[in-house]
Amino acid sequence: MKKMAIVLAAGQGKRMKSKLYKVLHPVCGTPMVQHVLDMVQEAGCERSVVIVGHGAEMVQSVLGDKAEFVLQAEQLGTGHAVLQSRELLEGEAGTTIVICGDTPLVSKETVLAMLALHESSAAAATVLTAELPDPTGYGRVIRGEGGEVEKIVEHKDCNPQEAAVREINTGTYCFDNQKLFAALAKVTNSNAQGEYYLTDVIGILQQQGDIIQAYCTPDADEAIGVNDRVALAEAERSMRARIMKRHLLNGVTIIDPAATYIESSVVIGADSVIYPGTVLRGATSLGEDCVIGPHADITDTGIADGSIIHHSMLKGAQIGSRCTIGPYANLRPGSVLGDGCKIGDFVELKNATLGDGSKVSHLSYVGDAVVGKDVNIGCGAITVNYDGYNKFKTEIGDGAFIGSNVNLIAPVRVGDGAYVVAGSTITHDVPDSDLAIARERQVNKPGYADKIRSRAKAKKERQN
Known part of the structure; x- marks a missing residue:
């Protein structure tokens, strides 16, 4: 009928x-x-x-x-x-x-x-x-x-x-x-x-x-018919409980359902563990054996099996298997990680693709970039992608090493196996297997630190 x-x-x-x-x-x-x-x-x-x-x-x-x-x-x-x-x-x-x-x-x-x-x-x-x-x-x-x-x-x-x-x-x-x-x-x-x-x-x-x-x-x-905000909150509470029960019965561990927010559209694989304070929204899907949270905020993001995300925000990203992210990482739309990647604390990615095994361990920004496999990007490194009007792309080849506090001024390419020395500002392409140094040569002036202190002290005394 x-x-x-x-x-x-x-x-x-x-x-x-x-x-x-x-x-x-x-x-x-x-x-x-x-x-x-x-x-x-x-x-x-x-x-x-x-x-x-x-x-x-x-x-x-x-x-x-x-x-x-x-x-x-x-x-x-x-x-x-x-x-x-x-x-x-x-x-x-x-x-x-x-x-x-x-x-x-x-x-x-x-x-x-x-x-x-x-x-x-x-x-x-x-x-x-x-x-x-x-x-x-x-x-x-x-x-x-x-x-x-x-x-x-x-x-x-x-x-x-x-x-x-x-x-x-x-x-x-x-x-x-x-x-x-x-x-x-x-x-x-x-x-x-x-x-x-x-x-x-x-x-x-x-x-x-x-x-x-x-x-x-x-x-x-x-x-429950929702006619006011009180009934809306009651409906939210009831549906949250229904969503949590469904995931629990499907083999997901939710440590504290009352302190976890999961929207109705989210998919979670078996044996994943969700810690308190986690928020999962939109078209988010988690594979099996993932560990999420505490305090992860994830929206419209796909996460493959065995990945771990702690204290981080992800939106519109795609995460491969066995990746670790956080704490305090921010993956913005267009971030794509291969398998086995590591994104550490206070790292921000935007419209960036990282190949398998690549690492950005701490305090770096990678935006509008294509990064190959097994690349190490050091602390404080930045892809300088915006000139105030336009965005430009940075390319980093497989196996490259980017030292700490490196600025890569896009558009620029660092070749396969290349090595960029810490503190460098790179404005030209680095060929495969080359080493790039772009910084002032160090000069030491004997005893000059004491002169600077003396001048500063005298100036302070005159002001007082």
Whole structure:
């Protein structure tokens, strides 16, 4: 049976008190509405229609071609929002999931279980429910003796017996698609708010004698709808715990999950160890047997097996296997390391490629450079890549040795096996296997240090 989804994402979210539209607020690095859309598609929905309103262009730009979009120009209730997709979906036969774009914690497993109940019982509608310790403010789901839904009662309308029910309506549904749109045509706005409510469809289907089912999620956190920053923090906490559990069960050691931040898109190989204070964001992927942290901040970076990163920041980099980085290194976008490289303390790389086995051990800057294999770059060395207007490239061949406090003034090439003496400023190419010295010859003046001290002391005494 064909499956479709309608994602409600038209609300502005005034309670968020933000310039960013509500459904675009990220949870563990991904916009809420993106979580929802990805989930329904993973659950097998062949068509996904997103109802947009406030911030429509921005929502569409974030989701791109992953969905069809319909504008709800005026927000007149959830039933009205779903009705906007009529021209796209009314003629389809199958099952439609209706879900809000601010419910990022609803899982694929829950939706699949709800769909299975819906289809096996030939229901016209199935409501996703949850049991809450304190259901105050939520609509209660009242079931019949056979477990079917008799009615959904809003909190303000509950009698004492109904108010004692802890099973609530989460606002996520499965519908027989054609019955959904037929019932929507009968929904009116004869209520205090003057809006068209999707919950009225349930009553209309019941009056027709259709079966209404309810599936209760085993995880009450899935009921969280994010309407303010408090709920956003709760959703973040819950999803973080879910992400940590997934990695732990996949063989990753996370020393202190409460002190570690990992976004939903991150991939980590088995037997890697993540120390506290680590932040892993975006399209970051770690191989097996890596050691990360403490206090590593890594974004959009690929790290191969067995590499170690301590107290460092990496963004947009690619790291080979068995590399060691840090502490206090900064690898900026375009940094590419081969296997077995070493990047030490207070080293910065930007748009630089290092071959296998090369080392930049401490206090150096390598930018806009191509460095060969087994190169040693000494303390304080700098590739001088910028003249105030343009960037220039430095090339260093295999097996070269760059001494401490060397300035390589780009564009320049140091050949294979070449040796640049410490303290040199290199402005011309160094051929293969040559030794380059570019510094003033040392001159010692006997006893001159005492004269300098005497002059300085006399000057200070005159000033006092």
